[in-house]
Amino acid sequence: MSNLAILLGIAIIATASYVLGRYKVAGTSQTLHSLPRYYGLFALICAVVPPIVLFLAWLGIAPFFTSGPISAQITPAMIPEGGSASLVMADIQRLANGVMQATRAGLIDFSALGDTTNLDVLGETLAAAGLIFGTKIDPAVFALTQDYIVRYEIGHDVMTLLLLGATILGALWGLYQIRPSFWARNAVERVLRLVLMLAAGLAILTTVGIVFSMLFETVNFLRLHAWQDFFFGLNWAPNFHGDSELAILPLLWGTLYISAVALAVAVPIGIFAAIYLSEYATKSLRSIAKPLLEVLAGIPTIVYGLFALVVFGPFLKDWFGDGGFLGVNWMSDARSVATAGIVMGIMLIPFVSSLSDDIINAVPQSLRDGSYGLGATQSETIKRVVLPAALPGIVGAILLAASRAIGETMIVVLGAGAIARFTANPLEALTTITTRIVSQLTGDGDFNSPETLVAFALGLSLFVITLGLNIIALMIVRKYREQYE
């Protein structure tokens, strides 16, 4: 039975239970506790939830039955040089999928395949159908594949029966529960609450999962590489033959320097724009200008990166480079701290201005009236009353912008250059943590080498920094809420 048929079967049973659930209470003369549709919905939920739970459980259990016993049988002889048992297992699964699909398509007949099958012919058939890469199939691997396919199909059959059985039993149980006095509405409400809770929980669990996966790889990295060098070293010199110097400090310097330039551009412009929009602009101007400013926030960062690389970097070089307008030779490459930092600052302007604008608007009008009533001008009022009242919130906005600047990737990949060093000259190229993560993970490097795993250590460090900034920002914003009430 194909997966689609199983889904269809569950859907039909669920629909039927909805109709029956309504029908069961519709004919009674007793007063219903809930509207008929809630009884139907209750029966439908009873039918649908058990197979979903069962399926999720199956996803967790199935490997113990299918791939688990197979991978235990992989002998060292089957593992090619430089590979691992898990790679062989992945090959087996790929081959099994190919064989099963080919069988379904009628190209070959799996049940007719024996140990003696000509594997070269089989390989060519599958490769021709685009189902596997390469045509060479190891006989020992093929034997395991056959075993895997048998186990997989038994598992699939059992699962099909269980799923449909659970659906039917669930529907029957639900229908049995339904009587006019049953609080179907409340039951549906409870289920809905559970669904919402699951959604929230899933988001949190994913975050935790991401952190843990980075943590494990970081631990792997630190096992292969001296932590003293990573945290306190001063050189970044990855070398794929080993003996790399992988220090975070020069990258951190680049990250913080470029972020500082970005904030130096974004914070004053953003805050002034916010003050203008919230305090001076007329309503009609504001209704046009604010969305326009926010369009800036919707531009993909890669576009900003291109702008930095193609337009802004060369522009800076025209001024500060060799033979430039200023007659100085301060800039050798279009890619530099200033290029990436200023463009990133432009990207952050709407971020700062939009948040600050909301915060300034949240300052009660009564405070402004109080100030005007004492004979203060508009700018005095803004400077002495509105901004101080909004300051904690604005600081929160700046910190949020800072954590975005630190985590920003595409602009620095294209605009900042790739040289890890300590330089204070904003017209020289620097590199950041994010760009190094990209370059360490994109390439043909061995995954288990410190040169690749360092990306996870860098990622985790970045995560800790931005998380810290976000926590500080949230604390400030929360404190701000209690300020003027």
Place this chain on the structure above:
Amino acid sequence: MKDQITHGLENSVTSTPSKISATQVNVHYGDAHAIKDVNVEIAPNTVTAFIGPSGCGKSTFLRCLNRMNDTIDICRVTGNILLDGEDIYDRKVDPVQLRAKVGMVFQKPNPFPKSIYDNIAYGPRIHGLFKTKADLDTIVENALRRAAIWDEVKDRLDAPGTGLSGGQQQRICIARAIATAPDVLLMDEPCSALDPIATAQVEELIDELRENYSVVIVTHSMQQAARVSQKTAFFHLGNLVEYDDTTKIFTNPRDPRTESYITGRIG
């Protein structure tokens, strides 16, 4: 209506000229006609109460007296309002300067989220009313004493003004207005957010302030108007219905609408 004004003045305040003199004042909010041909003479060293049902225009008229309506885009004011004989809507008058002379206290206590000291020092600092820090200290202390809150806050001038109780906050706002050394104090329902005890304190304060200032108070409470004011103006639907001595308004009103309102039949 002008007649009632001139005829009504019979006690000691009649001899001095009016502090504020408003003639034929009209206010429009966009298309809405909020104030219609209002004429009022406000005497110095007097508490004048504006009473009337909600939406009758009393607050709007009060805000005309220090041009606070200027901050509202759609608001248009016509007519003459003279402060000490000078037209406050004259092109040569800076509304910001005017507001320093005509202080205002609002319905909801609105201390700035600053220390108590900085709240009081706000006006003097803006207008440069002091030379030394000691001068400023004196101004702050005098304002707080005048507002009858010095004893309660003298030990915590650095504490935020927002941390005080509602009644204390309102007296801080009054002290803040006094510190700017105004001639006239406008109060827009200053007690409506306060409990009865705080209200009594503020009312007592208003009575004492009469010694130095002209006070104009908008109130919803007729009892309050009767308690604190010497003159009362009754507004209804944008019209000034009756303006007279408070005792006269509450004992022997001339207009049937006034009588209906003070006896609780309308409003």
